[in-house]
Amino acid sequence: MIIVTTENIAGYKIKEVKGACYGLVVRSRGFAGQVTASLRSLIGGEIKEYTEMLEDARKQAIDRLIKNAHAMGANAVIMFRYDSGEIGQNMSEIVAYGTAVVIEKAE
Template sequence: MTQYIPPPHVAPQGSPYPVLVSTMNDLPGYRADMVFGEVFGLTVRSRDFGSNFTASFRSLGGGEVPEYTQMLAESRHVAVMRMCQMAHQMGANAILAMRFDCNEIAQTMSEVAAYGTAVIVRPVDYNRDGANDS
């Protein structure tokens, strides 16, 4: 009978997320011991009338529209946090191959989805000669 060893905490210190999030398909120095499958986080946002009004004037001159930049940055953070919470509830300590998907709904709302694969990763064991034990 195999003894259960809880997964190590691998999220970087200071990370706002409870699990490590990587856009890579694998994680150098770690191996995926268990795959839980797809996880996602989703948020739909609509700007209030005042912000839309201000942003429409800014767009006439070209350049960045800070009201929308801030909304999308916040939306991405919320989507990633929801995805991480789903992975954490499954028992994962990392998400690999994370991606974003953004869409417009009815020309008034923005949907932001974050998705990836929830896994348990563990550090790769190396013996003294540097040969891989895994």
């Protein structure tokens, strides 16, 4: 699956637009991770527990985006983006989204 942030893919032409597709993940840091992160925030610097959680969530969101695009019959996603937000005090939402398309090599 080709995934790009651009409107077009060099060397390919868009044969069909399938529509919007997305992959959504909501994650919560476990109690031990929250305590460690809270202590680390007092010192300052990177809070690795949350960085790792968000990296994992982004990977999972992309995997779900790809699964969604395949289910729509697409072989590529254009205009790819991420968005994130918080739900409550300890949950993060990550969404990967774009436009599912069918592409073929340009002649």
